[in-house]
Amino acid sequence: MADLYDAILNGDAKAARAAAEEALAAGADPQELLQQKMVPAMDEVGRRFECEDYFVPELLLAARAMKSALEPIRPLMARRGDEPAGRVVIGTVKGDLHDIGKNIVASMLEGGGFEVTDLGSDVTPEKFVAAIQDKNADLVCLSALLTVTMPSMKTIIDTLKTAGVRDRVKVLVGGAPVTQKFAEQIGADGYGESAVSAVALARRMMIPA
């Protein structure tokens, strides 16, 4: 039986799920499994990505293994009312269908202990507003790959203001053409250069000012 930490690090989804199930069956605490095995595993995946030991394929494999292990764990945590590290609503903005980067960020956030609501791609501003209200979100993550859809990020922030929910959430933006300067121009709270930096940023954003 592979250790849950190693199974995630090695991107072995079957082994990760089996390790999680076995640990739970042996009476392990789900929150402890998350905090002591899975979050550290995804942190190590992130570290290896940052130092170019891991690349997109390894990141995707680890994220899939982590999701697979979360399946038996999450219902138990929900039943106990365990609080996540934060509640995130994430999506690729209206007009843009590119979701691989967004999916990696969503998985890395889940692996970091966040509760993630993924709205998919080509998401309207109104859907973001509804999800923020419905999920009581702390963070909103917006992704865009196309230069023509970057302006949608500003539209979404404006819509959040109009709907009266802008002050309830932190808005984080990312995607290939997006920059720190652009994030500041449109009034976002943060910019993530990579999936790994997005998780670090999300954690910082959850620290009360």
Next chain:
Amino acid sequence: MMTSRERVLGALGRQQPDRVPIDFGATPVTGIHVSCVDALRRRFGIWTGPVKVHEPYQMLGHVEPDLQDVLGLDVAGVAPRKTMFGFANCDWKEWRMPDGLEVLVPAGFVTSTDDQGAILIYPEGDSTAPASGRMPSDGYFFDAIVRQHPIVDSALDPEDNLEEFGAVTAEDIQYILGAVGDARSTGRAVIANFGGTAFGDIALVPAPFLKYPKGIRDVAEWYMSTTSRRDYIHRVFSRQAEIALENLALIHAAIGNSIEAVFVCGTDFGTQTSSFCSVNTFRNLYFPYYKRVNDWIHAHTSWQCFKHSCGSVEKFIPSFLEAGFDILNPVQCSATGMAADELKAKYGDRLTFWGGGVDTQQVLPFGTPEEVRAQVLERCRTFGPGGGFVFNSIHNVQARTPVANILAMLNAVREYNGQPNLS
């Protein structure tokens, strides 16, 4: 004064040409969105009707010879017989973009609208097959719809990922002969894209041109498979390379050395700040197949080998050169480690930079005309001396790029070249 072909040949030979040659529209990665081609035709008073969309995936407009003349372009392109959605570019009909622009599309461009108002497009124009592309209701481009059957590892057969790499037909050869002849008759240098020589190009993995693709077609699944199913990918690439060499021999027998360059590969290895794989993975998984293709081309033809890869790829360049690539595109200078002056100093004696002229993520679409001019002049001064430079923006000119900025870009190249502004 040199002819366009002489100018490009000079640049490719890394000899100083009389001026920096320019490409727009000759390849699917050096093109102009149809809306901008339409706007340019109107600006120069040569608008004669809706513009043809010759590359429907990215909705690139056809840069006809009259516009090539007006803009002073030096390269003509040869596209594959069939588009990314598997139909031929013929029997044009009118079609309306979501923003209302009338364009021309081939008869095989068959669409419907989904329940969110998005436009769906069908492979080979067959609406009884599952749609293979989707354009958002207010979009400007299509993206592939992933059609992935559940993967059973024990049943995976490399042939399933090889359906699109068949032998060229007599019809293909006839088409190529005609298209090369047309391109050559413009007097410009010719770059041809025959297809079949890109290994693992992620845009092609979902196979939007096939009606019922089999094998590994999901983008994330493919990326993961490059690590978790590497033997399978090797088997796909190995057979693909064999087919490619047989096809190149047939094509070369038909057209000889009547083209200057061949678009070998559009597989992206770079991201904005890093890469999709390590140099070691590149050398293990991709390098042997590129080397086989490029070695054959160099042994049998005078064609130069064109490699497109977005992003941060400086660390791959020595391997690209060793694999036999002569030309790098789009030279994404904004990506990590891709500073123009450093690339030119380090590789300028061995590599032609086809691109790198201006950033299309920020400067060209969102900058002022003066900012565009400043960057273009800087890039010409960096890449231009000693040849080895074909001017192009960094990837296609995107939809909604202001015409004033496109003109500022072209006029800045002309300023560097000592030519008067376009009027």
